[in-house]
Amino acid sequence: MVVNRRNVLKAIGVGTLGIGSAISTSSSITATTDDSMHYHNELYGPHFPDPTIHRDNSGTWWAYGTNMDRNDGETDSQERLVPILKSDNLHEWSYVTEAFESRPGWTYGSIWAPDVHYYNDKWVLFYSLEPRPWDSGEFGIGLATSDTPDGPFTDHGQIIGDNDHAGGGTIDGYFVEQEGTPYLFWGSFQGIYVMELTSDLRDWQSATLQQVAGDAYEGTTVFKRGGYWYMFVSTGTCCDGYSSTYEIEVGRSTNLFGPYTDPSGTVLTDYNSHNAGIAQLTGNDRFPAPAHGDITTDDNGTDWFVYHAYDRDDQEFVDGVPARQLFVDRVEWTDGWPIIGGDKTPSLQSVQPNTADSGIIADGIYEIKNVNSGKLLEVANAGTADGDNVRQWSQNGCSCQRWWIEYVGGDEYRIINQNSNRALDVPDGSTTDGESLQQFAWWAGGSQKWEIVDNGDGTYRIRNVNSGDIVDVNESSTADGADVIQWPWTGNTNQRWTLDFIETVQPTDDGRSW
Incomplete structure (x- = not known):
């Protein structure tokens, strides 16, 4: 069972991956499940x-x-x-x-x-x-x-x-x-x-x-x-x-x-x-x-x-x-x-401790392809700055279309763009339906953590831990440059993604994943 554990608001997100001095606060903490695998x-x-x-x-x-x-x-x-x-x-x-x-x-x-x-x-x-x-x-x-x-x-x-x-x-x-x-x-x-x-x-x-x-x-x-x-x-x-x-x-x-x-x-x-x-x-x-x-x-x-x-x-x-x-x-x-x-x-x-806690996919670099449009999740214009927009685009070989997906425990993943070394993020911890997705330096907040859910048909939905919404192509567009947003799960193909494995790269000496 996938758990939406926290409602975390992002206060600040600065710095480079792994060395942000962000301060996170939680406006409310509620449990959404109480099964035998949790404490x-x-x-x-x-x-x-x-x-x-x-x-x-x-x-x-x-x-x-x-x-x-x-x-x-x-x-x-x-x-x-x-x-x-x-x-x-x-x-x-x-x-x-x-x-x-x-x-x-x-x-x-x-x-x-x-x-x-x-x-x-x-x-x-x-x-x-x-x-x-x-x-x-x-x-x-x-x-x-x-x-x-x-x-x-x-x-x-x-x-x-x-x-x-x-x-x-x-x-x-x-x-x-x-x-x-x-x-x-x-x-x-x-x-x-x-x-x-x-x-x-x-x-x-x-x-x-x-x-x-x-x-x-x-x-x-x-x-x-x-x-x-x-x-x-x-x-x-x-x-x-x-x-x-x-x-x-x-x-x-x-x-x-x-x-x-x-x-x-x-x-x-x-x-x-x-x-x-x-x-x-x-x-x-x-x-x-x-x-x-x-x-x-x-x-x-x-x-x-x-x-x-x-x-x-x-x-x-x-x-x-x-x-x-x-x-x-x-x-x-x-x-x-x-x-x-x-x-x-x-x-x-x-x-719970001692529980076999592992993800449903292996850590590695993936292309994330929308089932409806056949286009890839990417950072617009190969941007490397905090706040750059995330959209869909036809496959072009850019590293901005590749993402390091890493399991961090508790059914949660972080999704890091290979080109920018920044994380897929719902800005400002928004829980608003239709909020555009952006990239920010990793600060470990719920708005940067994602649950990957197997749809049972070879596709996955990607759900934000903070908001509970799904990664979605706005208005089911098939156009290059269409905005990628968060939206409640509808089951439509514009919310279904394939995760095409590219490679596993060993961590470097500085602790990064590539």
């Missing part, structure tokens, strides 16, 4: 911020989160000491227990921002600890270990604190092992740093400390894919309820220690203001402030980002403050960059 966000409440995730050898996922009380003062709290969830499918979660039987003793305060990995036959838990009352003393990162993922975890004390170095913000650790050497990334709005740990993970090598991102960030996640290290960082305000501006930005580097650059080519150390870079996950009207998460991979090789966000329509509260709840969304890798949630915002509904 709905949010996944667990009422309160599970800063999730970290790891999968054991049996295939079970374990998630660990924050449950601290910032307003607790000097009295004890009912907060859970790192709540633990588990799931066999990554989208149905159940509460297990707390990671700790008692609070770590090196300072009295809340435990938060956990980071869990399996290392040297142990489950290792790095955690942040803040004193009570808030900001009354030194922040720091501690270590605990367990033989099993459900604990209890044995505390080994503080590894590093604010007083151990020149800066501050010593929270939000993230562990990485490279070629047998353990490292810890950390930092919160006073620079992101990396340092080498001792072999037992209980101390750090002071001479190895170096900065890898600016003061704009916290909540680091580091992930190796292909020839790149990707650093996912949170920016903005996390904890102001529905007005929070939290989001995810990403830099990549061929070296674990950087420099990490974002899709615009800017080095992350140059960002020192909230929300100044290019978001790869940002809020929408339903789900504000998505960020501070972790990444995992399912059995099909699909990557998933686990994070927290608010839900305006399911208003759970903790001590009168809106709860941050658990979300999971697919990561699409396009042009060498991660796009989370399909359009860089949290999805309400998505294809």
Whole structure:
């Protein structure tokens, strides 16, 4: 079943393919199907911020989160000491227990921002600890270990604190092992740093400390894919309820220690203001402030980002403050960059993890021919600019008549013109019947994503994810230059297309598809 999952309005679309700094917002999010192949966000409440995730050898996922009380003062709290969830499918979660039987003793305060990995036959838990009352003393990162993922975890004390170095913000650790050497990334709005740990993970090598991102960030996640290290960082305000501006930005580097650059080519150390870079996950009207998460991979090789966000329509509260709840969304890798949630915002509904999620046609370069006219879909006058018109024309061998069709998951494709390297797009996210189609640099919005539906007669209809309308030749014209528009499905031949495969071209080093 083909799903029209989101109604996304395009706010801005600029730049070249893969490096646009567009901002997408969703005016409404509604699910159009609820079958056994899909799940709905949010996944667990009422309160599970800063999730970290790891999968054991049996295939079970374990998630660990924050449950601290910032307003607790000097009295004890009912907060859970790192709540633990588990799931066999990554989208149905159940509460297990707390990671700790008692609070770590090196300072009295809340435990938060956990980071869990399996290392040297142990489950290792790095955690942040803040004193009570808030900001009354030194922040720091501690270590605990367990033989099993459900604990209890044995505390080994503080590894590093604010007083151990020149800066501050010593929270939000993230562990990485490279070629047998353990490292810890950390930092919160006073620079992101990396340092080498001792072999037992209980101390750090002071001479190895170096900065890898600016003061704009916290909540680091580091992930190796292909020839790149990707650093996912949170920016903005996390904890102001529905007005929070939290989001995810990403830099990549061929070296674990950087420099990490974002899709615009800017080095992350140059960002020192909230929300100044290019978001790869940002809020929408339903789900504000998505960020501070972790990444995992399912059995099909699909990557998933686990994070927290608010839900305006399911208003759970903790001590009168809106709860941050658990979300999971697919990561699409396009042009060498991660796009989370399909359009860089949290999805309400998505294809379940571990589902055989593949397109009905193979990725490749195609000529797209209208059944009624016999003419090809092309960019007018071989244009290469944003906003150039898409029309039909007799076959002439121009690369402007060839399109790279690429499956991006969840029944959705992007359709990129081979000549211009720009995407087939309904301008401004219009849902108006009769809107002319144009090309724009890829920005991952619903107006640039298409569902390809087999008509059962050797032809296909091409449906826009945002509007639900079909690619149509205006007024069933057979003339060269006739406008191509979107229109509701009628079944007429001017809405039926053949997809004539030309070739598959391997991606180039820059991540593009040709």
